Amino acid sequence: MSVWPFEIVARTERSSRMLFVVPVLTVVLTVICATIMFTVTGNDAGTALYSIFVEPFLDAYGISEVLIKASPLIIIAQGLAIGFRARVWNIGAEGQLTIGAIFASLIPIYWVDQPFSLMLPSMIVAAGLGGVAWAAIAALLRTRFNASEIIVTLMLNQIAAQVLLYVINGPLKDPRGFSFPQSVSFPPEALYPLIVEGGLLRVNYSIILTLALSAVAWVFVAHSFSGYRLHVGGVAPAAARYAGFSANRAVWLSLLIGGACAGLAGVGEIAGPIGRLQPILSPGYGFAAIIVAFLGALTPIGIVLAGFFMAVIYVGTDGAVLSAGIPSSAPMVLQGLILVFYLMAYTLVNYQLRRKPGRMRA
Amino acid sequence: MTNTLIFILAGAFSTATPLLLAAMGELVAEKSGVINLSIEGMMALGAAIAFMIAYQSGSHALGFLGGGLASVALSLIFSTLVLVLNANQVASGLAVGILGLGLSAFLARSFESLTIISLEKLDIPILTALPLIGPVAFHQDVVVYLGLGLAVALASFMSKTRGGLILRVVGEDPHIAHSLGFKVLRTRFLAISFGAAMAGLAGAYASTVLTPLWSDGMIIGRGWIALALVVFGTWRVFRILLGAYMFGLALLADLAVQSLGIRIPSQLLTSAPYVMTIIVLTVVSKDALRIKLNAPISLGENYKPSK
Numbered sequence: 001m002s003v004w005p006f007e008i009v010a011r012t013e014r015s016s017r018m019l020f021v022v023p024v025l026t027v028v029l030t031v032i033c034a035t036i037m038f039t040v041t042g043n044d045a046g047t048a049l050y051s052i053f054v055e056p057f058l059d060a061y062g063i064s065e066v067l068i069k070a071s072p073l074i075i076i077a078q079g080l081a082i083g084f085r086a087r088v089w090n091i092g093a094e095g096q097l098t099i100g101a102i103f104a105s106l107i108p109i110y111w112v113d114q115p116f117s118l119m120l121p122s123m124i125v126a127a128g129l130g131g132v133a134w135a136a137i138a139a140l141l142r143t144r145f146n147a148s149e150i151i152v153t154l155m156l157n158q159i160a161a162q163v164l165l166y167v168i169n170g171p172l173k174d175p176r177g178f179s180f181p182q183s184v185s186f187p188p189e190a191l192y193p194l195i196v197e198g199g200l201l202r203v204n205y206s207i208i209l210t211l212a213l214s215a216v217a218w219v220f221v222a223h224s225f226s227g228y229r230l231h232v233g234g235v236a237p238a239a240a241r242y243a244g245f246s247a248n249r250a251v252w253l254s255l256l257i258g259g260a261c262a263g264l265a266g267v268g269e270i271a272g273p274i275g276r277l278q279p280i281l282s283p284g285y286g287f288a289a290i291i292v293a294f295l296g297a298l299t300p301i302g303i304v305l306a307g308f309f310m311a312v313i314y315v316g317t318d319g320a321v322l323s324a325g326i327p328s329s330a331p332m333v334l335q336g337l338i339l340v341f342y343l344m345a346y347t348l349v350n351y352q353l354r355r356k357p358g359r360m361r362a
Numbered sequence: 363m364t365n366t367l368i369f370i371l372a373g374a375f376s377t378a379t380p381l382l383l384a385a386m387g388e389l390v391a392e393k394s395g396v397i398n399l400s401i402e403g404m405m406a407l408g409a410a411i412a413f414m415i416a417y418q419s420g421s422h423a424l425g426f427l428g429g430g431l432a433s434v435a436l437s438l439i440f441s442t443l444v445l446v447l448n449a450n451q452v453a454s455g456l457a458v459g460i461l462g463l464g465l466s467a468f469l470a471r472s473f474e475s476l477t478i479i480s481l482e483k484l485d486i487p488i489l490t491a492l493p494l495i496g497p498v499a500f501h502q503d504v505v506v507y508l509g510l511g512l513a514v515a516l517a518s519f520m521s522k523t524r525g526g527l528i529l530r531v532v533g534e535d536p537h538i539a540h541s542l543g544f545k546v547l548r549t550r551f552l553a554i555s556f557g558a559a560m561a562g563l564a565g566a567y568a569s570t571v572l573t574p575l576w577s578d579g580m581i582i583g584r585g586w587i588a589l590a591l592v593v594f595g596t597w598r599v600f601r602i603l604l605g606a607y608m609f610g611l612a613l614l615a616d617l618a619v620q621s622l623g624i625r626i627p628s629q630l631l632t633s634a635p636y637v638m639t640i641i642v643l644t645v646v647s648k649d650a651l652r653i654k655l656n657a658p659i660s661l662g663e664n665y666k667p668s669k
Contacts, residue, residue: 008446008447037468089452091399091452091456141640141643141644141647145644145645145647145648146647146648147640147643147644147647147648148593148643148647150397150399150452150662151589151590151593151639151640151643152640152643154399154586154589154590155586155590155636155637155639155640156636156640157586158583158586158633158636159633159636159637162629162630162632162633163629163633165629166627166629166630169627169629170627287456287460290453290456291457291460294453327467327468327471328467328471329464329467329468329471329578330464330468331464332460332463332464332467332468333461333464333465333468334464335460335461335464336403336457336458336459336460336461336462336463336464336465337461339453339456339457339460339461340439340443340454340457340458340461342457343443343447343449343450343453343454343457344442344443344447344449346449347447347448347449350448351447351448
């Protein structure tokens with residue numbers, strides 16, 4: 001029938017060896033593509049790759065920046081992965097992050113002149129609630145009205161961006177901020193303490209919270225009955241129904257956990273490197289975290305590694321723009337390539353390429 | 363006041379056109395059972411390539427051709443992922459979308475902030491001279507009319523031709539379609555390619571006609587609006603057409619608010635299309651029977667041919 005002598009055949013069981021091969025293959029293919037890309041743009045590919053993958057590790061500042069970027073990516077991806085494993089497609093982390101940040105910002109904006117010691121903890125709670133509330137809209141519409149959570153969460157992203165623009169141009173705008181659309185700068189009590197005080201390093205304790213929650217996610221996924229029920233609902237919906245696991249419960253749990261995690265990432269930004277509410281809170285962490293979740297094979301440990309990898313790409317490409325002169329659009333191309341290659345390579349886990357049997361071609 | 367009204371109503375034809383083109387493309391893809399979340403990226407790539415070509419050659423037609431073809435080329439990656447490798451449609455769409463956004467910024471980086479001349483508006487004898495309706499509906503560029511014509515053609519293709527029937531059967535139940543002897547994967551491939559071409563043309567219109575300049579990020583969410591439109595129009599061409607003009611008006615919200623002196627935050631109007639889409643989706647999804655009438659049942663599910 002066709003000249004192509006190979007066919008893709010389903011494996012009888014998922015290849016666990018391939019779960020390790022796939023990320024490696026993804027990175028190798030991405031590096032090859034990046035090399036070609038930089039050569040085409042007339043940059044020295046060696047210098048560029050060195051700037052991207054090595055320089056972030058060469059000094060404390062680079063490592064600090066990687067940790068800052070890794071924190072939101074990992075925390076969002078942990079939340080999303082729990083939903084993705086249950087086949088609940090929350091594409092709305094970007095919006096949940098935004099609403100979480102707005103909720104959290106109310107506290108330091110309202111009490112800017114009377115900061116109190118529990119300001120940051122209460123902001124963290126508020127951010128989680130904000131993310132949960134925004135995700136709950138999608139959960140409600142899906143469970144009660146059967147409305148696709150993919151479309152609803154995507155729309156809610158756009159609406160959240162407008163809500164943010166509205167509040168920083170209106171009620172939450174800094175009255176003494178001239179015409180800049182931003183809130184007041186938060187008092188120190190509203191900020192995550194820096195891990196290394198008094199230096200140039202911006203890394204703060206949000207990364208510790210992120211890693212702690214990653215451990216919680218690991219326990220939830222690997223050792224809890226609730227996590228098990230979610231997973232069964234995802235891989236074998238019929239079996240889950242037969243066992244009496246509620247599909248609606250899975251949708252609620254997935255979206256609420258995802259929303260809470262995205263909200264926490266939101267407070268991590270405004271109570272971290274940004275220090276106030278402003279029009280742009282995230283360079284697309286909500287979408288990049290989807291890549292991180294998949295690249296980490298939807299497992300908590302994998303996501304931590306993938307989150308650091310993606311953070312290196314962010315920090316390294318920023319550096320390479322300056323040191324090797326690569327175009328500033330390169331990071332996004334690389335992100336897209338990583339996910340495309342990952343999805344291609346992932347086929348190897350469930351399928352294998354083999355020679356078509358019994359049909360010799362001349 | 364009347365002039366402002368005419369300006370806004372006429373402008374909505376232009377702002378609606380990229381939404382309409384991209385949404386019609388996505389409609390066809392979804393009718394075949396494939397949800398393609400990469401429209402935003404495909405529009406961006408189409409816009410970038412079309413602008414580069416139109417800038418260099420001075421020809422809008424060549425720009426549109428290039429923009430459409432570039433998106434189709436990008437969609438080959440998406441088709442490979444979902445049709446050959448059975449990868450998840452949601453993740454694949456997002457991946458290709460991010461890649462498209464990145465590539466558009468990357469390829470057109472030396473064209474940032476350059477401008478070209480837009481397409482001229484055509485005057486139609488007698489009709490353009492009509493009061494009110496003349497300057498609103500009959501003083502538009504050729505692509506606006508082509509978009510309308512395409513909507514009519516697509517509607518009749520869907521409901522009256524064998525090709526449209528095959529498309530719908532494949533989207534409803536690929537297994538039945540296969541047993542009837544229809545080529546499921548080929549149909550889906552063609553549907554995805556058509557959708558990509560339309561997204562590319564939509565991008566081309568945005569960057570060479572509507573706002574004839576290139577600036578990174580210029581699609582600003584219009585791909586997502588197109589996706590919303592398909593749902594808003596409940597997978598029907600003429601409802602999508604109507605929705606495109608409503609959403610096109612909403613995109614002129616800032617302008618309208620300022621010039622008409624209405625005191626509502628412009629963000630409220632900007633988010634109106636998304637809010638309305640959620641409401642419509644909720645209403646149509648609630649009734650399982652009603653959504654079955656229009657929404658393709660196998661949407662989002664891959665088809666694995668069994669041998």
